[in-house]
Amino acid sequence: MNYETVIGLEVHLQLSTNTKAFCACPTKFGQKPNSQTCPVCLGLPGSLPVLNEQAFLYAIKVALALHCQIQKIIKFDRKNYYYPDLPKNFQISQYDMPLSFDGFVDIPDESSSGRKRIRITRVHLEEDAGKLIHPEGEDYTLVDLNRTGMPLLEIVTEPDMNSPQEAYDYLTKLKTILEYLKVSDCDMEKGSLRCDANISIRPIGEKKLGTKVELKNMNTFKGVRQGLEYEVKRQLSAVKDNEKIVQETRLWDADKQVTISMRRKEEATDYRYFPEPDLVPFVVDPSIIDSIRNTLPELPEAKVNRYMKELGLSEYDSNVLAGRMDLADYFEACAQVYENKKTIANWVTGDILAYLNTHGIMASELGLSANGLASLLKMIDAGALSGKMAKDILTEAIETKVDPEDIVAKRGLSQISDSEKLEEIIKLVMSKNEKSVNDYKSGKKNALGFLVGQAMRETKGTANPEMVNKILKKALGE
Amino acid sequence: MNIDRDTVRRVALLSRLSLADSELDGYCSQMGSILTYISKLNEIDTKDVAPTSHPLSTLKNVYRKDVPKPSLTTAEALQNAPSKEGDFFKVPQVIEKK
């Protein structure tokens, strides 16, 4: 029997507001423990929450970018459970009237060359919990409540993904969209983006969902894919061995590359949700929703389409460029001052992106500005630089932050395209390499390549290689 | 209306309370009679009635601007902590990981 995998993802996104969700404490990362708290986020008796308007507006922005419907009357609910990182022992979250619902994200479809729609069940706003530290070998736990009360968006999908790769694609697509909106760092390492998964398998054709396993502790996108891959294998092999799949929560162990059961008591948690009486309902005026919609930037999907249709770029290049907003911005700035978009795309998706990835920086931090790149490309067009020379100058321009034109002028690196000069050089090369000349004349055609190489060496790489080729051939009597 | 001991135990666990066996019967019968009295509400037809969570039905959209205010100092945050270590609250070990 053949089985299919069914995956749903739950992403928690920490919003980059200046203050927490329900109090005015600052939200700086990495502060001294328990130095960013107040009676509200400490859950001191008598404290009361007041909603951060910016967090609310960011939430609507995300919901609209994910094509969700905005709820007419929005309310908050208490999710009641006991844990030391949750000082009130309830979390202010949303239950039956979440901020938004029924959205989608499209990802590449593995089977066809089209798109697959991943439905978004809901996007809602809630508060984060604190951090626990379990010192090794000790019988106590330490609690830091700085993170308590930070605003979180919970983005939940329907179980529409059918492979770990699709889950990975969804996450990368989602992250790109969120980066465009500038509402969060989206940094899994800093914990501002977290992902849990629900995964089950079922016989192909079966409509009912199989027993689902919740998977946590995946701290990178790759980790998500690996964790899910492992889980699929585990579940398939369990079924083959006629073992029942237990509904449970498992943790991904990135070191051992396995998922382990949390072995928790199987008491279903009763969160006793009820409407938060300390917060009033929120009714968003349609004009506000419209004005937020108008502030949405051109989103990745639309950008890719535009690059393909209007600029004639390939789907691959368009996706790479649109995959990072900073890269797209850089590309577009260059495209303002240079005609050939495909050429720009080649350089940006090639050498430039490679540099950004190696050094872990944003395109806006690059030593070579978009204008600088354009001037470099213009020099190539004018024949003043060979492609190889241009690459060297690119690197030097980035590292020294000196304008390419200035580098070329300083090093006297202009490409030699003067035929008279080249003829002289070639005469010299031929006289130094009589053997190769004779080899060529007696039929060894690849001696030409050697001689071209010698000419390039002689000119320290500045000879125009096409012209060298032409002149050599002529000199060799072709 | 009778509420049995198991139900009271389960509700107690949800509330992080433990009741001694000697107390359990007392709570059972008290809760039972309260719940009997409370079930009076079933006499009323509320099929098409909207629930009132907030007595002030006109109050909506109360926000706060995203402007930081000074937090408590760490000393103030920890001033009532039954146990602390450095800048942290200290609690007995958490066995279940979330």
Place this chain on the structure above:
Amino acid sequence: MDDLHLLTAHEIKIAIDSGVEPSAVLDAVQKRIEAIDSKVKAFAYVNKKATQVKRGGKLSGIPVLIKDNICVKDEATTCSSKILEAFSPPYDATVIKRLKDSGAVLIGKANMDEFAFGSSCETSCYGPTRNPWDLDRIPGGSSGGSAAAVAASQTIMALGSDTGGSIRQPAALCGVVGLKPTYGRVSRYGLIAFASSLDQIGPITKDVEDAALLLGVIAGHDVLDSTSVDIPVPDYCKSLTKDIKGLRLGVPKEYFVKGIDPEVETAVKKSIETLRGLGAIVVDISLPHTEYAVSTYYIIGSAEASSNLARFDGAHYGYRDTDAKDMIDMYVRTRSKGFGDEAKRRILLGTYCLSAGYYDAYYLKALKVRTKIKEDFERAFALCDCIVTPTTPTPAFKIGEKTNDPLAMYLSDIFTIPANLAGLPGISIPCGFSSGGLPIGMQIMARPFGEETIFRASYAFEQSTDFHKRRPTI
């Protein structure tokens, strides 16, 4: 000078203006506390170092007692519960900030029912407060300490909190004035929550003018409380006109049923006649869902309380049991040892009503009946300007009389609970005495933000009688 503690705040203001030292007032009050509190036990904590923080201001030099569920910065705030022993908040409640700014002198914390769960002040971990009119009887609850202290002149004014009658009922049983403002009129920031959609802080005072004065200081919008309303605070003292000609008093038939002490019924009916004599018009009204109010209240109140009290677990503040071997064990031991029986009962009841499978039948149902109760009042207020009822079904009962019957205890709040469910303002003023010399209170309720009407009606009544002038002989 010796009798300064017997004066009202408005009388003391006049005295201070004519040269009496605020310290003399404080001194008189503190001497009175020392003399009788061992008998009354109104105080959870006496602030022997009480001082005036600011001079000038509406309550300059006036001693005020604060119920022990209102946070005063760096002072013990325990809700009369073991689980908050030695808890001292690092912040002031908004009402406390306003009191300090008005020049009031905060003289200590009043005893109360643990976490405000109770109508008799008997569930306090410090032991019960006694009614100054008869030390074998309860002062009412949960603001029993505040009411008893005002009645016995151990303070000039007090703050209480009211969730189902906890200001009005003890005020009635102690023969003083107690007002629960409209929900949202006074900030709840810093009030240790019992039921978030029902709680309000309010004044307990010797007469109506003092209540108007105190409310004027504590009322008003607070950006720290999302449920506080941004409506200007009128000068309540302007309502003290004694003129109630044409004022329509609604008298609901459901509040005069079997089970009321006949002396209470007589006293209140007589008071209604007094009001009629002053020019008010009496209108018969009906509030048909009154009999469901207690059930509705206990579901909503307990449910919200069970969630509000979840934070008391020994982790970050308060009492912690030290024998626990792990986190969960600590929670369970701390809460089981730290909470009294009534607190546990309410938590269990509330958790049950919210739990899976029971939410619709109990909590949601109660929220719907609440709507019906609210609508009863809306219909009634089309026919009248305020509603007059007894505050309690009986005068003060004996200590210990109802402690074994929680349900009987709950039913003593039957007349005060509806105002909390509907968010309405309500006052209790003295309107008579039983043949045994125990105070009887009359309740006047009004529309939301109708405190001015309440003051107008109650002042007119008060000034044409002298019940408010009588003091216990203690």
